[in-house]
Amino acid sequence: MTVRDPSTADRTIGGPGTPEAEWHAWSGWSELTSVGLDDLVPGGTRLVVVAPHPDDEVIAAGGLLGLAAAAGRSTLIIGVSDGGGSHAGSDEWPRPRLIEQRRAERLAALQELGVRTDVVFELDLPDGGIGAAHERLVGYLDGLIRDRDVVISPWRFDGHPDHEATTSAVQTVIAATQPGRHAVHLQAPIWGWHWASPSGGQLPTAEGAVLHLDSAAHRRKITAMNCFTSQLSADASTGAPAILPDFVLQRLSRNREVFLR
Numbered sequence: 234m235t236v237r238d239p240s241t242a243d244r245t246i247g248g249p250g251t252p253e254a255e256w257h258a259w260s261g262w263s264e265l266t267s268v269g270l271d272d273l274v275p276g277g278t279r280l281v282v283v284a285p286h287p288d289d290e291v292i293a294a295g296g297l298l299g300l301a302a303a304a305g306r307s308t309l310i311i312g313v314s315d316g317g318g319s320h321a322g323s324d325e326w327p328r329p330r331l332i333e334q335r336r337a338e339r340l341a342a343l344q345e346l347g348v349r350t351d352v353v354f355e356l357d358l359p360d361g362g363i364g365a366a367h368e369r370l371v372g373y374l375d376g377l378i379r380d381r382d383v384v385i386s387p388w389r390f391d392g393h394p395d396h397e398a399t400t401s402a403v404q405t406v407i408a409a410t411q412p413g414r415h416a417v418h419l420q421a422p423i424w425g426w427h428w429a430s431p432s433g434g435q436l437p438t439a440e441g442a443v444l445h446l447d448s449a450a451h452r453r454k455i456t457a458m459n460c461f462t463s464q465l466s467a468d469a470s471t472g473a474p475a476i477l478p479d480f481v482l483q484r485l486s487r488n489r490e491v492f493l494r
């Protein structure tokens with residue numbers, strides 16, 4: 234089936250999104266190629282996860298990161314933004330406190346996954362402003378991505394502007410003319426699971442792979458996600474709901490991870 238590129242209007246993130254029960258019953262699961270760690274991150278390659286915000290690395294690839302760490306694969310986490318934009322106008326979370334908190338949450342989550350926390354490279358671009366920092370981000374990534382890396386970033390049609398801008402920069406770097414660089418780029422839907430739907434057919438399953446997490450890997454991922462406490466509870470000072478309410482978490486804490494080409 235030919236999948237057309239979703240429009241900007243299609244990719245609007247609002248309301249409760251597509252329930253996980255609908256995704257659970259999705260026929261597309263069987264169209265995805267089932268893969269393991271060695272297929273995704275072969276021995277001798279490095280896993281690089283480019284996360285627009287602190288938590289996206291775990292949401293997108295926490296299971297894979299845990300497996301890669303256990304197998305001794307070289308890993309690099311690139312944190313693009315400082316995460317300081319999730320609680321606008323909050324007295325409970327003034328920006329400097331939020332940035333420190335989210336940095337600590339990320340390190341705690343990576344420790345739960347067994348990932349060495351000295352492999353985190355934080356670029357501290359402004360949360361919500363990654364698109365405007367495209368040239369800077371391309372420059373940073375160009376210096377960090379190496380030949381034969383396996384690079385994971387959000388789906389290019391993920392719907393969140395920071396997520397799409399991050400992946401646009403990764404695409405620019407990988408497509409660049411540096412001779413001899415043969416990095417592999419995989420894209421993980423994050424907010425795509427929210428706006429897309431099984432009946433919409435927006436996810437290009439023919440180009441996709443699914444990693445089924447065993448119970449230990451799944452448990453580690455859930456434990457890691459629970460470290461992002463600032464994203465999991467409502468903000469009493471503004472009345473804003475949690476950034477990741479239960480109906481979102483249900484989609485993001487399933488026991489399989491999808492990577493698209």
Ligand SMILES: [Zn+2]
Pocket residue numbers: 285286289393396
């Ligand atoms: Zn994000």
